[in-house]
Amino acid sequence: MNKSAFIKRFNDIFGKGDHRLFFSPGRINLIGEHIDYNGGYVFPCAITLGTYALARLRSDREVHLFSENFEEKGVITFSLDQLAYRKEDGWTNYPKGVLASLIQRGAAINLGLDILYRGNIPNQAGLSSSASIELLTGVILEKMYHLDIDRLELVKIGQEVENNFIHVNSGIMDQFAVGMGQRDTAMLLDCKTLSYERVPLVLGEYEIVIMNTNKRRELADSKYNERRAECEEALKALQTKLAIHELCDLTEARFEANQSLIENETVRRRARHVVTENARTIKAAEALKKGDLKTFGAFMNRSHQSLRDDYEVTGKELDTLVETAWKQEGVLGARMTGAGFGGCAIAIVHRDRAQSFIEAVGRIYRSEIGYDASFYVAEVGDGSKAIEEEEEIQS
Ligand code: GLA
Numbered sequence: 001m002n003k004s005a006f007i008k009r010f011n012d013i014f015g016k017g018d019h020r021l022f023f024s025p026g027r028i029n030l031i032g033e034h035i036d037y038n039g040g041y042v043f044p045c046a047i048t049l050g051t052y053a054l055a056r057l058r059s060d061r062e063v064h065l066f067s068e069n070f071e072e073k074g075v076i077t078f079s080l081d082q083l084a085y086r087k088e089d090g091w092t093n094y095p096k097g098v099l100a101s102l103i104q105r106g107a108a109i110n111l112g113l114d115i116l117y118r119g120n121i122p123n124q125a126g127l128s129s130s131a132s133i134e135l136l137t138g139v140i141l142e143k144m145y146h147l148d149i150d151r152l153e154l155v156k157i158g159q160e161v162e163n164n165f166i167h168v169n170s171g172i173m174d175q176f177a178v179g180m181g182q183r184d185t186a187m188l189l190d191c192k193t194l195s196y197e198r199v200p201l202v203l204g205e206y207e208i209v210i211m212n213t214n215k216r217r218e219l220a221d222s223k224y225n226e227r228r229a230e231c232e233e234a235l236k237a238l239q240t241k242l243a244i245h246e247l248c249d250l251t252e253a254r255f256e257a258n259q260s261l262i263e264n265e266t267v268r269r270r271a272r273h274v275v276t277e278n279a280r281t282i283k284a285a286e287a288l289k290k291g292d293l294k295t296f297g298a299f300m301n302r303s304h305q306s307l308r309d310d311y312e313v314t315g316k317e318l319d320t321l322v323e324t325a326w327k328q329e330g331v332l333g334a335r336m337t338g339a340g341f342g343g344c345a346i347a348i349v350h351r352d353r354a355q356s357f358i359e360a361v362g363r364i365y366r367s368e369i370g371y372d373a374s375f376y377v378a379e380v381g382d383g384s385k386a387i388e389e390e391e392e393i394q395s
Pocket of ligand 1: 034036172173339340
């Protein structure tokens with residue numbers, strides 16, 4: 001990221017003057033998949049790939065937005081008095097939704113803004129570029145208008161925008177990871193209470209390699225909603241006998257003893273994934289806290305198997321990456337991350353083996369799938385923030 005070129009771009013588009021720089025990360029989830037909307041534990045962290053923005057207040061009530069990731073759309077303009085969702089406004093619906101939500105909550109936002117965005121999260125990779133833009137915009141508004149707003153509140157606003165403005169029915173994990181992230185730290189989040197614990201990510205000689213299927217995530221939203229509906233169906237069936245509020249209220253033993261309440265075999269498997277994954281996440285975090293990376297990796301592998309066989313959200317591309325990764329030397333564990341149906345997987349790989357790992361998995365993926373996967377070594381970074389003048393940009 002070249003800061004002076006970014007500033008020049010801002011000046012070229014919006015004219016010379018003051019500006020402030022902001023950053024918001026993407027995320028990976030280490031384990032705890034399809035758990036956030038079932039009231040259990042997830043274990044994500046923020047990464048240094050993310051979205052940058054330069055922003056300046058205007059003297060009128062107009063908002064002018066430009067993204068280098070959507071050059072062809074040019075500057076998209078709307079007024080603070082017209083903050084309804086409009087399909088043709090494309091990506092700017094995310095910032096617009098955040099503005100609308102804050103204003104609705106009574107924030108004193110009376111002047112418009114110019115904002116230039118630049119993201120380096122690969123497109124459609126399932127690394128939460130939308131949560132990154134939501135929280136980035138939230139922090140821009142917080143700082144530019146001197147709003148007194150709790151970070152967790154901004155996280156909730158991000159999810160509310162996703163659910164009620166964009167109409168994607170996602171849980172809280174992505175916005176939480178992006179908004180609350182801290183360098184070299186993962187967060188064990190209880191999605192039921194939003195209480196969380198920060199766990200140092202001490203990987204020693206190992207590193208996290210992100211493997212991108214580069215598969216277009218078509219149908220992903222409808223499949224995601226289908227899984228949510230199946231979980232609700234499972235919960236209803238279990239509630240005919242059990243006093244539970246969410247699937248993750250069940251221990252594995254209690255689920256085993258009562259699973260016959262769920263008649264539909266597919267729905268039963270969905271619930272089994274949720275209950276076992278929740279238990280795995282807690283145990284995996286414990287292992288990591290003890291520095292037992294081997295056990296942590298083994299839980300990652302089981303998580304992937306459960307997502308493949310019981311929850312059925314992996315698909316050929318993710319399975320090829322992960323199953324090939326399992327066979328490589330120096331790998332402690334690998335699994336898909338995020339919603340699935342394409343997107344990315346992660347692997348814990350010995351530093352000295354990372355290059356040969358990437359070459360081998362890349363070669364096999366290409367021959368099996370017919371196009372290339374992409375690989376990035378993940379660095380675990382901070383959550384959304386303003387970047388002060390003197391601060392260096394990491395990537
Ligand atoms: C997507 C959603 C999250 C979560 C994951 C699956 O990333 O946005 O809320 O449900 O899928 O764990």
